[in-house]
Amino acid sequence: MPKPRKSAFAHLRAKCRITLAVAAFGILLAGCAETQLAVHGVKRLGGQSQQPAQIGNYKIGNPYEIAGQWYYPAVDYEYTETGIASWYGPKFHGKKTANGEIFDQYEVSAAHRTLPLPSIVRVTNLENGKSIKVRVNDRGPFAHGRIIDMSRRAAQLLGFERKGTAKVLVEVVEAESRQIAAIAQGKAAPQVTSAEQSTVTAAPRDVVETVRLDDGPITDAGEPTTSSIKLTPPSSSASVQSAPLDGVVEEAAVVEVAPVASSSIYVQAGAFSIYDNALNLRNRLYDLAPSKIESIDVKGTTFYRVRLGPLETVPEADILLERVIATGQNGAKVVVECADGGSATSVC
CATH class of the missing domain: 2.40.40.10 (RlpA-like domain)
Structure with missing residues (x-):
């Protein structure tokens, strides 16, 4: 006995079921990706600790x-x-x-x-x-x-x-x-914070691997970030590790803002433990720029710093620094000094 032929409507209905199933699966995968990005966003914007993309070799180095x-x-x-x-x-x-x-x-x-x-x-x-x-x-x-x-x-x-x-x-x-x-020396492992543990535990069980989140350049127009995500099939053996590891990693890049006192740029020509040496250097550099000798206590020892300035701009400081170095003061450097009377609550 021949099988009855399906009507065109039946074929269309079956096709719709398949389409809806595929769409639902796609939404599920998208949901997984969005969850992973949300976790990353919390760590970046909320100030949670996160592991740096890289931690190279530990190095001090020779002179x-x-x-x-x-x-x-x-x-x-x-x-x-x-x-x-x-x-x-x-x-x-x-x-x-x-x-x-x-x-x-x-x-x-x-x-x-x-x-x-x-x-x-x-x-x-x-x-x-x-x-x-x-x-x-x-x-x-x-x-x-x-x-x-x-x-x-x-x-x-x-x-x-x-x-x-x-x-x-x-x-x-x-x-x-x-x-x-x-x-970096292998003496500790990065720590998973409690916030990250609870977030990851609540996430879908499908395995989601973030390959890279590329912030790209930040522009005044506020261009959106782009991401690259790789989804891997769920595994029955996959499990979420909730136990914290030893060690702590770098904090996410959170910008803090505090009041700052006014400051000026100087060229520090040298620092001496003997006042007469500082005075001799100041006399040698007298014609280059206005100068002063400041005393500072460092771990119980008084040093006398010879500073030239103040200077208005970084290019001016660069020019004066090169002139001071040309006199033989290879250790001369540019420093920033806060104005007297700065607020006690301000930075600097």
């Missing part, structure tokens, strides 16, 4: 010489310095950093001449009060008059990408520097 200037890398958890920051980007994008990472100008990182790699520092823009924590993973800058080189992304967050330079305060964050150093 080295660049253009006649010697630098002495060392562990210094009391490090704090004011000066001029610059930024670097396209020319070095995709190249190796001094500790073996791959430099990404769209990630928050920085280069320093002597701090251990990696280290965590807080950099404050003394012109607008913005500050962020930054992972130092490279050596530099080696231009006279600069104390730190920020990635392009970090410069954008601090508000000086277009200007190119900024007066900054750089301070080591001791606890996080010790922790990231331990992770």
Whole structure:
């Protein structure tokens, strides 16, 4: 007996069922991707701790010489310095950093001449009060008059990408520097925060692997970020690890803003423990610019600093610095000094 033929309506109805099933499966996968992106967004925007994309080799390094200037890398958890920051980007994008990472100008990182790699520092823009924590993973800058080189992304967050330079305060964050150093040496593993654990536990059971979230350049027009996501089939053996690991990783790039006192730029020609030596240097540099001798106590020892200025702009400071170095003062540097009477609650 021949089978009855299905009507055109029956065929159409079956086809619709298949289409709806495929669409529903697509929505489920999309839901998984959106959940993973939401977790990432919480970590980025909400200030939760997250593991850096890279943690290279731990490195201090031997003393080295660049253009006649010697630098002495060392562990210094009391490090704090004011000066001029610059930024670097396209020319070095995709190249190796001094500790073996791959430099990404769209990630928050920085280069320093002597701090251990990696280290965590807080950099404050003394012109607008913005500050962020930054992972130092490279050596530099080696231009006279600069104390730190920020990635392009970090410069954008601090508000000086277009200007190119900024007066900054750089301070080591001791606890996080010790922790990231331990992770880089394999002595500790990155920690999963309680917020991340609860979020991941509540997520769909399908396995979602985020390959990369590329922030891309930040523009005034506020271009949206783009992402690349890879979905893998669910596995019956897949499980969510909820137990925290030892160690802590770098904090997400959260910009903080605090009041800043007015500040001026000086060239520090030298610092001496004997006042007469400072006086002799000031007399030798007398014709270059107005100068002064300031005393400062460092761990019980009084030093006398010879400073020339104040100077209005970074280019003026660069010119004067080169003139001072030409007199034989290879250790001369550009510093930022807060005006007298600054607010007790302000930075600097």
